[in-house]
Amino acid sequence: MFSTVNDSEGAGTGSGGSDPEMSNAIPPISFFIVAVVVFQSPTMSLTPAIAAVARVAHLTSDVVVESESAFSEYWKSGPSSSAHSPSVISLPRGADAASPLLREQAASLLSYTTTSSQALTRLLPHLAELSARPVVLHIAVENDLSDALIIRSAVPYFLYSSTAQQAHDTALLASRLARSQRKAVVHVFHVGDANETVEEIAEDRVQPFLLAEKVGTPKNISRPATPDSNGANGHAVLTPPLSPLSPSSSISLDPVTDELLKAYEAAALSTLALVRRPQHPCSRKGSASPQMAVVTLGRANFDFEIDDVSFVNVSLVSPFPTPRLLKAIPSSVTRVIVLEQLSKWSMKWTPIFLDVITALQSRDPENRPIVHSATFGDTSALHSEDVSIFLQKAALASPATRLHLGPAISPHASAPEAPHVPKHEASYTKILSHLFGERIEIANAPSLVPTQGEVATSPEFALGRIRGDLELREELIDAVQELLQEAELSPELHSLLSRWILAKDDGVKSWELGDQIVLSLESSSVSHPAAARVLSLRWLFSALSRWIIGSDAWSYDLGASGLHHAIASGLNVNILILDTLPYSTRNATDENRRKRDVGLYAMNHGDVYVASIAVYSSYAQVLQSLIEADKFNGPSVVLAYLPYKNEDSPALDLLKETKLAVDSGYWPLYRWDPSKEAEGKEPFSLDSDAVKNDLQAFLDRQNHLSQLTRSKPQFAADLVSSLGESVKEARKKRALQAYEELLTGIDAPPLTILFASDGGAAEKKAKRLNGRAKARGLTTTLATLDSVSLDALAQEEYVVFITSTAGQGEPPQNGRTFFKALNAAVAAGNQGLINLKYSVFAMGDSHYWPRPEDAHYYNKPGKDLDARLARLGGQRVADLGLGDDQDADGSETGYKVWEPLIWKVLGVDTIQVHEVEPDPITNEHIKVASQYLRGTISEGLEDFSTGALAPSDTQLTKFHGIYQQDDRDIRDERQAQGVEPAFGFMIRVRLPGGVCTPQQWLTIDQIADEHGSSNFKLTTRSTFQFHGVIKRHLKPAIQSINRALLDTLAACGDVNRNVIVSAIPSMSKLHAQVHEFAKNVSEHLLPRTSAYHEIWLDKKMVAGGAVQDFEPLYGEFYLPRKFKIAVAVPPTNDVDLFANDVGFIAILDEHGELAGFNVTAGGGMGVTHSNKKTYPRLGSLLGFVTVDQGKAVAEKIMLVQRDNGNRADRKNARLKYTIDRMGLDVFKAEVEKLLGWEFPPARPFTFDRNVDDFGWHTGEDGKHHFTCFIENGRIQDEPDRNFKTCLKEIAKIHKGEFRLTANQHIVISGIATEDLPDIKHLLAKYKLDNLNFSGLRLSSSACVAFPTCGLAMAESERYLPLLVDKLEKICEENGLRNDSIVMRMTGCPNGCARPYVAEIAFVGKAPGSYLMLLGGGYHGQRLNKIYRESVTEPEILAILKPMIKHYALERLEGEHFGDFVIRTGYIAPTTSGAEYYDRMGGEGQHREIAI
């Protein structure tokens, strides 16, 4: 037997003696190691080698990146007892690892595993970037190193291990080397077999090994004993040690290689010291004076000996250990066989063959051995005889012949897999397919990989393909032109060819003409050679839209990634680069290794179209940009934002991340079209409001921003920096003012009052305390918590804090930054507030969280604040005050005890204060002082220093149909940036009866694009609502609405709002009558102030400036609260009539004509959580009225409410409370008194549903109506659901009308039979005719809530569809797919989507937490009841799953869900609003435990 003996070269000179010196340990530095473990075969299992390497990667890395593979088994469990646990990033099988590897730089440790060897080729363009980082790529291979060796020259170090033990040791060496040199190390190891054993290093020794600065010099390390040190069979088995590599080495190396090798030696020495096994760059065994040397790379398994032959195994492949190799090949050798484990190698020279040749060049030519190149595959079944025969053959063969040892392996045994395309990317690829259809060509489509190989996804490959195609197309053009000279051509063919030449760049026409030319040529007998050429190039007739799609990883190194070549090519190519880095994690990336701004880079080229887009911000801008890029004749670069952390990231997260990025200017939306310059137009279009500094600098340089600012001065004010400056300036001013006031104050100690408040209650208390403090002669400062820093607080002496409680026991919005700073200071053990004397008053509701386990949320922010101030050294001068909404006097009960303590501490408790405190300013004051709804709105609109209006004006604009809001998604981020919230306005149109003409629809659509957020909402009051209209767009938007003969007056505010009517698609005549009635009532109850026209429509001031408006119905106080009217036509109650202040139920006479209405009064939805003085109520029947009497009845009911409503408490001001307070009879008598007659009794009527009648209906007049399903009323274009475009296209040809339903859907109404095909075609084209939804979805509705509604406590419109996805599965499982169950959701208890009459409802309490209601009447005839006080999604599913099953199994014939849950004892019925809270919390066994 051929004994295996390690030679003593290099680092192996040591003994198994004492531990080497590990002194001078250095503290951990910020570094990370990336261990990439790649498997050759998807079927590979977890062998000892893989497990050992994985363990080392685990113990040495901070972050592990791994792909779904056999290796996942390891990463899922990891070393169970390990104290070190890296963060593991899992990628789907075949996913591109470049982005996570490049991105995870700030992490301290990283690993990546995959079963696809193709990952390596995909990493190729990024290796230049990766190679300068402390990264280890562990690559497991079977019997072919071809793929792995491709990357050899792209990395500083390339190591190979052939056994499991070697793999374990080399993994450690690689980690140490990468860390010490901060360079990439590739470690390729054989996957091994299941029987191998590995002696693993103890975990506690790994970190010291990694962190130790150095070990002793080689002379301190004695060489370990080797088992067969005496050799055998006459061979000398212990070759003399090779001398250490040094500058004095006889072989001259370039300095870089020399340094790399020295570093390797040092790391190998350290590893030897750790594992007590030598680490060789190459090792030799066999004859000491051989004639033949076999240099092997791979798992050769030559466990035998052959006379006169020595085997040299290479472990360090790069940098190639030339000196050691030369020592391993003694001068006796006359022939060298370089044997490499390669199966798919297609190049002429094998990887280390040239290195060996080069190394031997240093020998005297006389003594240079002959070198052969040879390959091998799996040698496990080979015997020594086979090898001997092979070597004999090799000895005789010509050096030019490449030899192969063992059975031949098919070079194409396995086709590469197509790489994985993350599902979120479909957001863009679908749009491309949709826009360009068959014209699109993705030049680097993943589907090309199985046939073209890995390289098919690279930009260079794609560019080459495109260049080739374009050149061939030029040939086609030449051939066509040549053919046009042919006299024999038929006039038709000549015409087709000429037209194609003119239209060759037109995507559609070039395609059509090309087809016709081919047909014509094939059927003609043109013999000109150009005809044959044209036919052979027929596939190039169409002007394709050619795209290359890539990831942001390309941006790290523009040159190496090939992006530069594409940009500089001048070719008509479109490049779409997807940037997936979430805004919120951007700071975690290494600032020093920033991605290049490809947009700026491309713009600087001058002749490249550039666009920056974000599908979750502006779909319209995405479409526009992609179309422009396609049209641009030259390179186009489109940067597309798609922020997601992993494939499971919900779309809502992408939406929020996008918003943050766009709003902050991190991801500006813009288009740069150099072709416009030639037309004298501005090439740059800014499509979002903020730009980054570097983009701004570019624009400044190019003088474009100044031009832009000149043409649109408003842009200047919107730049993030300047906006921030103005706010900072204002703060500075306020600080100065406070300081001056302090100086002029009296001797008493100054007092700082800080508050955090969402709803205004804590702010009100703080302001009142401030007034009282001043009255006692104190100098005070009043501010929000977030406006002070901890440093500033440390300078204060007396500070009192008042804070309310938000959401799940969180601080209010304007205190969150302060809380974060406070927590950080506590965590750091700071004691910086030792001079502070403080007291805290906390406000909350002890019943808000009824479950015992949630009790700690009560007043949590105040309690936390109090405790943390103490931990920072603050002196509590008065005990924490607790205000509880449940106390007799609400929070005042606790406050009255707390406030005197403060006066006492400050020594002003004996001062008598006689001044009457001014009444707080209420809405009533604002209304009366407003000069009939004017206030200072006009002045506020002119003030561009802020995006907001004055607080009192925001109350008044509601009467004009306008709500000031701010984007809740980015509120915190803006606060952190020191800029004011992203104010935007909601505009609601007044649309009596919910009917509009097609022309009006087109105007609404256009307004959304020009002034809003490119979409609009159909509301639960059958009207249009725009969101995100910024202040300077308000007036133009209102004027556009007015030009469409619509207005927004009284769409909100304390007046009668939009009057709604049943949509009744099949009853055209009746609909016309009730619609007319609704319009009359609406007009009759409109405010008469001319302020609306004056402010928004620039109509003249009344009487030349002196306000002399008169409100005959409202007076100057208007109504105490909002007032809503609905008209229903039985049997449909689609307007939820009983939820309105006034309801008119249409009653027909015996001829089917409208006879009049039953009137109801006192319905209303809004409540306040935990305030049982507030409740929903259904309208009470008053009696019957004729159509002519209806208007007066509505008016008189409104007047009784005007005069009797509670103006002191807005929470108790709606008509429903007035009626319950007065008593229905007294109220009715008051109305009758004003009318001068008594109500006749109500007439019989029947309702059977409150959901819409979807689909086609034909009216009595023969006209057709289609009710579309618009989920939650949002009209927008989305991938695959371009409903906005669809309705716009329909509006262009429709001759009837649109009816908006109060369930937020739309009826395309009054379609003549002859127009049906066109409308049906458009509905089908855009899939708006699809009604194949579950009954649950069709019956669901949600209010807007986040991000625009300022009152939202939880998601609603964005979340309900996701919840329905889950619940409809439960329905389907129980055979209830088509059963209608009315389910509604709102983001707060105001109840805009009328949740209190739904069979199942969810009302937001805090993010992710809802009140759950059950038992509403299917046709809106019964209120539901609280079933659970607080549920999250898992709880909702857990509750509803058995309940729905129970319903499916035991419902009675025709029994609705709301009735069922009452009959079967889940919940008690609600019989009146005043009894709403009785028996809440479920019945019997279904009762909530905590109640």
Ligand code: SF4
């Ligand atoms: S119910 Fe509440 S959260 Fe929803 S839109 Fe109305 S006010 Fe906003």
